[in-house]
Amino acid sequence: MLFDSHCHLTADAFDDDREATLTRAREAGVTRLVTIASDADDAEAALEWARPRDGVWSTAGVHPHEAAKATPEALARVRALLDDPGVVAVGECGLDFHYDHAPRGVQFAAFRAQVALAAETGLPLVVHCRDADDEMGAEFDAGAAEVTGVLHCFTGGDALLDRALDAGWYVSFSGIVTFKRFQGAEQVRRVPASRLLVETDAPYLAPVPLRGRRNEPAFVAHTAEVVARMRGLDLGELAALTAANAARFYGLPDTGTGP
Numbered sequence: 626m627l628f629d630s631h632c633h634l635t636a637d638a639f640d641d642d643r644e645a646t647l648t649r650a651r652e653a654g655v656t657r658l659v660t661i662a663s664d665a666d667d668a669e670a671a672l673e674w675a676r677p678r679d680g681v682w683s684t685a686g687v688h689p690h691e692a693a694k695a696t697p698e699a700l701a702r703v704r705a706l707l708d709d710p711g712v713v714a715v716g717e718c719g720l721d722f723h724y725d726h727a728p729r730g731v732q733f734a735a736f737r738a739q740v741a742l743a744a745e746t747g748l749p750l751v752v753h754c755r756d757a758d759d760e761m762g763a764e765f766d767a768g769a770a771e772v773t774g775v776l777h778c779f780t781g782g783d784a785l786l787d788r789a790l791d792a793g794w795y796v797s798f799s800g801i802v803t804f805k806r807f808q809g810a811e812q813v814r815r816v817p818a819s820r821l822l823v824e825t826d827a828p829y830l831a832p833v834p835l836r837g838r839r840n841e842p843a844f845v846a847h848t849a850e851v852v853a854r855m856r857g858l859d860l861g862e863l864a865a866l867t868a869a870n871a872a873r874f875y876g877l878p879d880t881g882t883g884p
């Protein structure tokens with residue numbers, strides 16, 4: 626079995642076939658997934674969709690692109706959602722200085738508010754970091770190291786990777802590892818086996834050989850296969866390992882060890 630640790634199934638891209646997408650995931654052996662929220666409205670929609678479905682959980686948080694929406698009211702709605710057992714993490718949150726869709730000061734404030742929510746609730750933190758390695762590294766010293774988190778869709782440098790691993794965080798790799806230009810194989814090998822996750826980040830970042838298409842959880846096997854090869858494992862071993870890690874990270878019952 627495979628576990629897609631990070632996808633966005635509430636995205637408009639799935640409006641026409643959300644249920645069929647989940648069916649295809651299950652047929653491909655992806656029996657567990659977490660649909661990740663990008664703002665308070667999305668978090669409510671994600672929980673509503675995930676709650677009645679087996680093997681589907683959601684998160685609550687505000688993406689750095691949407692950081693301007695992280696008002697006290699929105700954060701209170703996120704906080705309320707975190708009490709629901711179907712909501713398994715805070716996020717995604719973080720810093721994105723590549724797109725700068727929100728002013729940086731606003732991004733920092735939204736991120737720190739969500740670190741505080743993770744600390745308060747004991748839930749793990751799902752973190753997006755793009756072109757902000759140094760600043761995110763500093764956030765570990767400012768409190769992020771006190772919570773458990775994941776750097777999702779990791780594309781950062783070695784210093785940030787080391788800082789996260791020192792703090793006991795998990796690291797998740799997406800379809801980017803299948804791209805020809807990917808140069809992080811050494812980083813993929815450096816993450817301890819017990820803290821390695823795989824994800825699609827669907828509908829974005831479809832892996833080779835499906836690059837350019839809409840991504841979906843069923844495609845996570847392509848990423849898992851490349852990560853397995855980089856680490857000298859077979860796909861079944863890597864799938865079992867990352868599924869068990871995702872279950873532990875999100876506080877879910879263990880999934881067993883079989884593929």
Ligand code: NI
Nearest residue numbers: 631661717826
């Ligand atoms: Ni995402």
